[in-house]
Amino acid sequence: MLGFNEDVDAADDDYSLPPAGSSHNQWKILIYDNACRSIISPLLSVSQLRRRGVTLHLLLNSEREPIPDVPAVYFCRPTKENLSIIAQDSARGLYGRSHLNFVTKLDRPLMEDFAKLVVQSGTLETIAGMHDQYLDFVCLEQQLFSLSKKDSYALYNGSGVSEQMIEEFMNDIAYGLFSVVATQGKVPIIRCPKGGAPEMVARKLNRMIAEHPTLLRNKSSGLHRPLLVILDRNADLITPIQHTSTYQALIDDMLKHKANRVEFDVTTDMGGKRPKTVQKKFDLDPDQDPFYSRHKFHPFPEAIESNGVDLQEVSAKEQSIRSKAAGNEVPDPSSSTTDLATAVDSLPALLDRKKQLEVHTSILQAVMNQVAARDVPQFFELETSLATGSYSNDSNRAKNDVLKLVADPSKGNVEDKLRLVVVYVLTTNAKTADVDEVAAAVQQAMEGTGDDGKSRLDKEGKQRLEVGSKALGSVFSSVFNKATSQATGLLAKAADRVTSMLGKTHKHYATQVVENLCEMKPGTEDDDYLYLDPRVKGDVDVQKLRLMNRSPVHETTAFVIGGGCYAEYQNLQMVANDRRTISYGSTELLDAGEFLEQLGKLGS
Structure with missing residues (x-):
């Protein structure tokens, strides 16, 4: 795209300087909307953009000065508003030739409307070309992506959502996944549970691929077709809530972390003077x-x-x-x-x-x-024990252990306690009375006063407690029913406080499903999940496939509708190996607090 959609030399990558005279290092201006800025920012730094000849990068809807004779690369959503702005830029003669790149497919009616605008202004010759890029996803690392659909879990699980809204939302997800498939360049086998959001998205995506001749003509997959597994967040509400123990997941859980940027405050002792706090990015x-x-x-x-x-x-x-x-x-x-x-x-x-x-x-x-x-290891240990069934035959001990931890005002913050209670509710089929007792203990511990006689909760803490209480009510009612039915020396001194976080990893729900499908294990999801092949009309009978020798799966993408998390992404790598890569994506990437907030919205 930054080379005006000319073929790129295979040796020319993001970390090497394009050859002299290449269209890649020709001076140009990059203009994008907010959505496309989110797509670019994790992939290319400012210095890498400059090596590609990008002298300025500007927002489409901002005030921009004329820079005549310099080519402009536009990257945006194909909306009526964006096309109108581009047509105005051409009419005003802001730049030289314009290279238009749309993140998804530009529909014909919008294309015709845009053509009328540039013809009327007499600037058709300034449009160098228009391209559908199919890049409607944010790639955070080589095997991790997000569709950045905000509030995705609350949106399709809310009681006030119309069928039309759900249909449009599932279309958006299918278009996003189509972008991922188009980027990978291989036609996948699509597997998903029957019914609900995964089947809706899977069938829409299957049709989109089947109707795209360029993608179907690509034979690069050979015998080893990639696998795309589409899952519903409701099948596992525990993983995005529970505490974790690995480096990347803890960065996302403990600090402010978005689009590969981490931010936190560092307080320096000034030797008797007022401590100095500096924000690090x-x-x-x-x-x-x-x-x-x-x-x-x-x-x-x-x-x-x-x-x-x-x-x-x-x-x-x-x-x-x-x-x-x-x-x-x-x-x-x-x-x-x-x-x-x-x-x-x-x-x-x-x-x-x-x-x-x-x-x-x-x-x-x-x-x-x-x-x-926050004594995170204690919450992590107890939640892991609950999630792995250590309390399956002793519900009273489970309640008492949870009560002991949440009632201690010195352990964790409001969010930590609420997360533990949600895990407790989802893993033990706890009675309403028991949940009420535990929730009351959280409220009492956090609303009490500290040693200074002041309330332990600030304004934000009270808001989080309110949101969390709503989340508990929501989980215990409709959402809970869905889930259960789907069944350096500086740090060395402190390190002993987290040694209990070693060796506690177990396979989460998505990991088990992906493993069963990749290894084609009889009596598992391989028997029950839909099997859709865009190269074949209709559904494929898996039982008949068992009579044939199926090729081993070397590439898998697991995708979760309703939000994903770093803990789930890293857990999936447990079943990756030298012969099998596993990519992970979701409608949005959430930390536990954000997911708890969406559960709270369902309860409001």
């Missing part, structure tokens, strides 16, 4: 950052330990190179001047790595502060 690259890509799925204590070891190793290497360069070390007779020069040349890369590791030290410290202050 870091952009994370889950694919290119060596430490993050290696440890994002690892238990938090392992990430802490590795950060300390790596930082110590890099610092030692840096000190050694500097000492050699300064002549402070006795030279090794076997080494040469060339060896020293090579070592000195490697210093900038080493310093970059050190800087990256120090960023992670700061993030690990910020996460640790939250984990320790």
Whole structure:
């Protein structure tokens, strides 16, 4: 798109400079709407855009000055309003030739209306081309994407939602998934449970692919067709609520984290003076950052330990190179001047790595502060025990253990306690009286007064308690019924407080389903789920397929309608291996607080 939709050299990637004279580094202006800015921002930094020749990037609906003779690349949704703005830009002669790129398909009526506008203004020759890009999703890392459909769970589970609204919403999801399939360039086998939102989306998507000749002609899948599994959030409400224990998921849970950017406050002791609080912001690259890509799925204590070891190793290497360069070390007779020069040349890369590791030290410290202050390991342990059935034969012990933790005002915040209660409700079939008793204990613990005699809850805390109480009522009524029917030395001292977060991982619902479908296990979802193949008319009978040799699944995409989370994404990697990659997507990526808020909306 940034090369005016010309073919891209295979060697030309986002991290190398385009060849001289290429359309990729020709000066240009990039103009996008808010939705398309969200798509670009996790993929390309400002410096990478500049290497592509983008001198300015501006919002479509902002006031923009004329820059004649410079080509403009537009990237936006194909709406009547956006097309009208583009036509006005052409009429005013703001830029040189305009290259129009739409995130989804431009419908013919809108195209004809736009054509009339540019013909009437006599600026048709300024439109260099129009392209449907099929990019209606946000790619956060190589195997993680989101459709960014806000409030997606509350939207299709709410009582006041009309059939037309649900139909439109399911169409939007299908279009988003079609963009993912088109980007992958392979025609998948679609599997989903029968009925409800997954089947609606699956059938719409199946039809879209079947009616797209270019995609169907692509034979690159060969014998090994990719698998697309579409799931409903209602089948597992526990995973997005419960506390987690791995590095990436804890960043998302404990800190402010959106579109690979993490933000948190650091308070510095000023030696008797008023403490200074500074906000830190870091952009994370889950694919290119060596430490993050290696440890994002690892238990938090392992990430802490590795950060300390790596930082110590890099610092030692840096000190050694500097000492050699300064002549402070006795030279090794076997080494040469060339060896020293090579070592000195490697210093900038080493310093970059050190800087990256120090960023992670700061993030690990910020996460640790939250984990320790809120006693997160205790909530994690108890929720894991509930989710894995440790209390299945002892409901009284389950209630008493939950009561003990939520009634302690020093353990966790309002949200932590409410999350534990929701997990308790969903895993134990608790009686209404028991839930009321536990919910009352939460309220009493949080509405009490602290040592200073003041209420423990600030305004935000009271709002969260109110939202959480609504969420409990909602979970216990309609939603609960659906779910059950679908059945560095700085951190080392604190690390012992989270050692209980090691070795507690178990396969979540989505992981079990994907594994059963990939391995074609009889008597599981492989027998019950719909099997749709865009290359075949009608539904495919899985029982008949069992009489044939099906090819093993090498690529799988799991997609959740109603919101997903990092814990679910990382858990799916448990069944990925050298022969099988698993990508994960959802209508939106949510942290536990955001999902709890949507549950609260259903109860209001």
